Amino acid sequence: MENVILIVHLLLALSLIGVVLLQRSEGGGLGMGGGGGGAMSARGAGTALGRMTWILAAAFICTSLLLTIFAAADSSGSSIMDRLNGGPATVEDGDAPASDGGLDTDGLLPPPSAEGGDGEGDAPLVPRAD
Numbered sequence: 001m002e003n004v005i006l007i008v009h010l011l012l013a014l015s016l017i018g019v020v021l022l023q024r025s026e027g028g029g030l031g032m033g034g035g036g037g038g039a040m041s042a043r044g045a046g047t048a049l050g051r052m053t054w055i056l057a058a059a060f061i062c063t064s065l066l067l068t069i070f071a072a073a074d075s076s077g078s079s080i081m082d083r084l085n086g087g088p089a090t091v092e093d094g095d096a097p098a099s100d101g102g103l104d105t106d107g108l109l110p111p112p113s114a115e116g117g118d119g120e121g122d123a124p125l126v127p128r129a130d
Contacts, residue, residue, distance in 0.1 A: 002070050009063040016056040023049045
């Protein structure tokens, strides 16, 4: 069902592009706003193409909504990485998170300790030298 709606969606998109490109330019952007003859008057052709544009646009929006609903129904709340790894990663009770190497949470090194021999126990934090 999704594939059928997707194909209809793509055909609607291409049709919408074609109908928009067939319409006469109202502003005369490059001076090619132009006339043309044929069985229909310029006003009648503009009205028919405008109406067709609205119909195709409405159908395009409907298929977009349907595809969104199908995609939401298929999502199971797990990430793509979980699906690639074969299931969600769980942390067992006895596992501790890996150490950050003594770095503070904001990426600064802790001050040197008083036992370090530098004589300054309360030295300011310094940025990492990467």
